[in-house]
Amino acid sequence: MTDASKAPLPKARPRPVYRNIGFGDLARYRLPAPGIASILHRVSGVGLFVGMLIVLPLLAMSLKSDAGFEAFRGMVWGNPLGRLILIALLLAVVYHLVAGIRHMIQDANRWLDLATSTRTAWATMLISVVITAIVVARVW
Amino acid sequence: MAGKNESAITEWWLQRLTGAVVGLYVVVLIGLLLVHGAPNAEQWRALFANNTFRVLTLLALVSAFYHGLVGVLHVWPDYVKNRAVRAVLVGASWLAFIAYSAWTVVILFALKS
Secondary structure (H helix, E strand, C coil): CCCHHHCCCCCCCCCCCCCCCCHHHHCCCCCCHHHHHHHHHHHHHHHHHHHHHHHHHHHHHHHHCHHHHHHHHHHHHCCHHHHHHHHHHHHHHHHHHHHHHHHHHHHCCCCCCHHHHHHHHHHHHHHHHHHHHHHHHHHC | CCCHHHHHHHHHHHHHHHHHHHHHHHHHHHHHHHHHCCCCHHHHHHHHHCHHHHHHHHHHHHHHHHHHHHHHHHHHHHHCCCHHHHHHHHHHHHHHHHHHHHHHHHHHHHCCC
């Protein structure tokens, strides 16, 4: 009879030992993709809520008169800063929507394992950039 | 009176419902943009002259403001620990929600000649 307690244990994988981390180690710490997707959902949401301070005056201006509409067009499309802000707002709303759909699918207990969640996080970012690019290309 | 858990569940559902309303509106707007391109003044005026579209726009925007209010009220406490600053942010968020909503009514309905 062999003594089970004397059987050789499977060799343990060497585990990392953390004593103190330096700047070199900091570069290896990354937020995982689902974390990036989550923080972008927050940033885009807060950005849109605050961004209404830009959107509402522009909407008012565009509806006031034909001259107002032309002034609105000049502001949002006639100069690089206006275009940049408009494209950023569009990207924010598209991203927030796509990420919101992913969020609700995860509410239903689907796509929750890390591998799937990572893939859908990257897909969310890619899809929203593509949709935004298509819309911008259409109205450019 | 609804208990704390009940109101949290109501809020959870309202957040998804308002999100869906805004999402549908955004999809329709993007669809219109893709089909017709950027509107000129006349097309833009015609779109907003339609009362149904105006009411749907009001519904979508107020849904968006409520959705944003609930969102930021959950976000602030995660980053702001100072009670006074938090209180100011909560007050400002509610004020923004009310002001945005009232402003939208004025833009869509009161300014029309």
